[in-house]
Amino acid sequence: MNEAKVESMVWSLLDGHRQLEARVDREGEDYVVAFRGRKLRVQLEDPRAWNGSGAGKQSSGIAKITTPMPGKVVRVLVEVGAEVKAGDGVVVVEAMKMQNEMKSPIDGIVKQVAAVEGATVNGNQMLVVIEAHAG
Amino acid sequence: MLRKVLIANRGEIAVRVIRALREMNIPSVAVFSDVDRHALHVRMADEAVGIGGAASADSYLRMDKIIDAARKVGADSIHPGYGFLSENAAFAALCEKEGLIFIGPPSSAIEQLGSKTSARQLAKRAGTPIPPGTEEALNNANEAKAIAREVGYPVILKAASGGGGKGMRRVEREEDLEAAFRDASSEAERSFRDSAVYIEKFIVRPRHIEIQILGDHHGNMIYLGERECSIQRRHQKVVEEAPSPFIVNHPELRAKMGEAAVAAAKEAGYTNAGTCEFLVDIHGNFYFLEMNTRLQVEHPVTESITSIDLVKWQLRIAAGEKLTLKQEDISIRGWSMECRLYAEDADNGFLPSPGEITSLSLPGGPGVRLDSGVYPGWKVPLEYDPLLIKLVAWAETREDVVHRLIRALEETHIGGIRTNVEFFLDLLADTEFLAADLHTGFLDEWFTRRKKHEFTPAEIEAAKRVSALARRPKPQQVHVKSKWKELPLR
Incomplete structure (x- = not known):
């Protein structure tokens, strides 16, 4: 493949005579590549990050509820020690005049509440940690 | 002419108004909240005044601060844009009292057209068709039954002081009416502390078609064709076009609806630009929905097919000039369609996606118009409506304009945030969309058959x-x- 960098973060690629223009943006650790208005997310993984601390997923029995976007915490619906069922709302976040209820993905006990009512939060900020029931 | 105009708005619509002012050599004044100091509308204005905190309630909705700002810079008039204070009768009245020109209709017209029941009564007086039903509250279920028999099922029960879908019940058959009446009244009581419910014929698979009007202070009023806005998500318009494919097939309706819109507006003592919204059923019966007493988001599609600059006419009319356009001067050429590009995650419940636009590349070429409020490096704030850019295309036919829009969307790159660009690419490729078989429930049906894009x-x-x-x-x-x-x- 023949590639020409045409602008900052923009490449024109030639595969034979087939031309593709690709635009790249960084989003956190990911790269987002756009072709004619369509975006493709690419993850370049570094094996050094594989140190076993893959926290955050349900596999460890822990669910971390994070904000999908920047906004403001309107209401915190749970406190530490509370029992929640999958689908129960835990925090309400407002962004651009829309209120969004963050729900627990698992049944479990609330271990930590980092969300504070009235506080402004960034995207991907941890709000609540829930630990699944043992067994 | 106006001496200096303050724009009590932000984003793309403030930019749109500033452009008209610059072309007319009228000084422009932007207002901005704390998070909008770097906004495009501020950069383009001749003068700018900070009016307070990020929350709309602390800035763009503060009538006192906006009036103060106008005084401070010596503006003689205020353009409210859309949203914010644009349909606030109290604000228009305050401008009138303070001797400032409100670029819009008189406060009395906004007031009358603002409430559902008074607008319905006004339309009825003007002879503009309204959905069959009652204007007053029903006393009991039997009264509802009698009217339902008269207008025919399905019917819809609505809370008299309601909104947002609360206290509404659609009823298909008489045997369900009594229970639905009870439910609707108790829900209305709970939500609005008013159990009053009225009844209307429910219009099945309606189209949303609206008429643009312009009226001056000398008794002249014209209509500028229609726009069809049937593509909606949760009552929010997503794609708008002009002319309406339905009206093109029923051409006698254009003048009928236009005259009905003008009659309602005249009854309200309306001046300046306005829009009369109608629901149209499959047989071509049309019913008054409401009047939008402001410039609308989708005004560019009308400008494209009529070659008339609505914002400039708003300014001229506000300055007291005569509307020199006559009804017979208005002709329609070609087809125009608009996509509202939003900072939202269309694949994740259309959640807002504020943040920094890290890269931006916009389309050009024949028949493409961009009304944008953003630039590369701009951080889209989370406090306001996430509309970024209106992409408007014009072409000779509807088919051509759809293909032009697809081409322009493919040239559009907005990096760093999520947008609905790909949602439009999918929608515009839909065969039923191309067939123009539209109704207000179209998008809900389309979501279930949406084709997923595959990368090669x-x-x-x-x-x-x-x-x-x-x-x-x-x-x-x-x-x-x-x-x-x-x-x-x-």
Whole structure:
């Protein structure tokens, strides 16, 4: 493949005579590549990050509820020690005049509440940690 | 002419008004909240005044601060744009009292057209058709039954002081009416502390078609054709076009609806630009829905097919000039369609996606108009409506304009935030959309048959390659995550 960098973060690629223009943006650790208005997310993984601390997923029995976007915490619906069922709302976040209820993905006990009512939060900020029931 | 105009708004509509002012050599004044100091509308204005905190309630909705700002800079008039204070009768009245020109209708017209029941009564007086039913509250279920028999099922029960879908019940058969009446009244009581419910014929698969009007202070009023806005999500318009494909097939309706809109507006003592919204059923019966007493988001499609600059006419009319356009001067050429590009995650419940626009590349070429409120590096604030850019295309036919829009969307790159660009690319390729078989429930049906875009193997390969190029150190391990599936490549 023949590639020409045409602008900052923009490449024109030639595969034979087939031309593709690709635009790249960084989003956190990911790269987002756009072709004619369509975006493709690419993850370049570094094996050094594989140190076993893959926290955050349900596999460890822990669910971390994070904000999908920047906004403001309107209401915190749970406190530490509370029992929640999958689908129960835990925090309400407002962004651009829309209120969004963050729900627990698992049944479990609330271990930590980092969300504070009235506080402004960034995207991907941890709000609540829930630990699944043992067994 | 106006001496100096303050724009009590932000974003693309403030930019739109500033452009008209610059072309007319009228000084422009922007207002901005704390998070909008760097906004495009401020950069383009001749003068700018800070009016307070990020929350709309602390800035763009503060009538006192906006009036003060106008005084401070010596503006003689205020353009309210859309949203914010644009349909606030109290604000229009305050401008009138303070001797400032409110660029819009008189406060009395906004007031009368603002409430559902008074607008309905006004339309009825003007002879503008309203959905069959009652204007007053029903006393009991038997009264509802009698009217339902008269207008025919399905019917809809609505809370008299309601809104937002609360206290509404659609009823298909008489045997369900009594229970629905009870439910609707108790829900209305709970939500609005008013159990009053009225009844209307329910219009099945209606189209949303609206008429643009312009009226001056000398008794002249004209209509500028229609727009069809049937593509809606949760009562929010998403795609608008002019003319309406339905009206093109029923051409006698244009003048009928136009005259009905003008009659309602005249009854309200209306001046300046306004829009009369109608629901139209499959037989071509049309019913007054409401009047929007302001410039609308979708005004560019009307400008494109009529070659008339609505904002300039708003300014001239506000200055007391005569509307020199006559009804017979208004002709329609070609087809225009608008996509509202929003900072939102169309694949994740259309959640807002504020943040920094890290890269921006916009389309050009024949028949493309961009009304944008953003630039590369602009941080889209989370406090306001997430509309970024209106992409409007014009072409000779509807088919041509759809293809032009697709081409323009493919040229559009907004990096760093999520947008609904791909949602439009999918929608505009839908065969039923192309067939123009539209109704207000169209999008809900379309979502269930939406075709997912597939990237070609060459694109996936290229994506890996350029990502690696974008990052200096060589990647050790690569996998590509598209929106629809995760595919490990190596």
